[in-house]
Amino acid sequence: MDGGILGLVREVFFINSAITAFLTDRPTPTIARSLLGHQLHFQTPTGKLTALITETEAYLGAPDAGAHAYQNHQTPRNRALWQPAGTIYIYQLRAWLLLNLVTQSAGTPECVLIRAVEPVAGLKRMQQNRAQTGANLTNGPGKLMQALGLPRELNGHPLNESALSLDIQPSRQPAQIVTTSRIGIVNKGAWTQAALRYYVAGNPYVSKISRRTVDHQHHGWLVASER
DNA sequence: GTTAGGATCTCCT
DNA sequence: GGAGATCCTAACT
Numbered sequence: 001m002d003g004g005i006l007g008l009v010r011e012v013f014f015i016n017s018a019i020t021a022f023l024t025d026r027p028t029p030t031i032a033r034s035l036l037g038h039q040l041h042f043q044t045p046t047g048k049l050t051a052l053i054t055e056t057e058a059y060l061g062a063p064d065a066g067a068h069a070y071q072n073h074q075t076p077r078n079r080a081l082w083q084p085a086g087t088i089y090i091y092q093l094r095a096w097l098l099l100n101l102v103t104q105s106a107g108t109p110e111c112v113l114i115r116a117v118e119p120v121a122g123l124k125r126m127q128q129n130r131a132q133t134g135a136n137l138t139n140g141p142g143k144l145m146q147a148l149g150l151p152r153e154l155n156g157h158p159l160n161e162s163a164l165s166l167d168i169q170p171s172r173q174p175a176q177i178v179t180t181s182r183i184g185i186v187n188k189g190a191w192t193q194a195a196l197r198y199y200v201a202g203n204p205y206v207s208k209i210s211r212r213t214v215d216h217q218h219h220g221w222l223v224a225s226e227r
Numbered sequence: 228g229t230t231a232g233g234a235t236c237t238c239c240t
Numbered sequence: 241g242g243a244g245a246t247c248c249t250a251a252c253t
Contacts (some may be wrong), residue, residue: 075238076238077236092235092236092237095233096236096247142247143246
């Protein structure tokens, strides 16, 4: 607290520079993979909701037949994708909202879909936001949006300058990461098969997994003695 | 355990 | 009118 307003401005600038570097300096699939174990925070008037990212998918812009930005096709819905790294892209699918984080520099419409998270703080609030408990709280892209109560108005706003923020440092480290093709991408040739989905092996808060593969003790995260 | 139908917004034909 | 980066419930096996 020594720099007053100027210090705060410097701090915000530093954080945003770090976020930008994290979301631009590597290929988007690498970014999607490395987001596992990082925390998302949603600041509400009545408290903060926190969750660990457990499952992601990479969408690779113009060449990617599975992506909204395929062939650089821009519409009012998806224009956030052309904004700089760290921009929040939220869109509605049927009755649900889905959360994406834009990667790479402005004009390169790549992003990471956040497909699942593990609740860390604000569990009670998440249960109120959804009429569900347990893994069903956040083990899907539409579910986690409802659990966190993220409004569609966040679309187009920058991470960490809005109520939604991402930790640059990971909080946990996956013991093992599983890579598969993306969910729901059908009839898109090679892009249907492309291995662009990543999740923490054994974590219960992952979409479309068998209950039998769940690691009930550590949720697939490395424990201190294993590091 | 799997499957079918409906909810309901945006974009395309 | 139809499909989609989804999810819930009910009704099956």
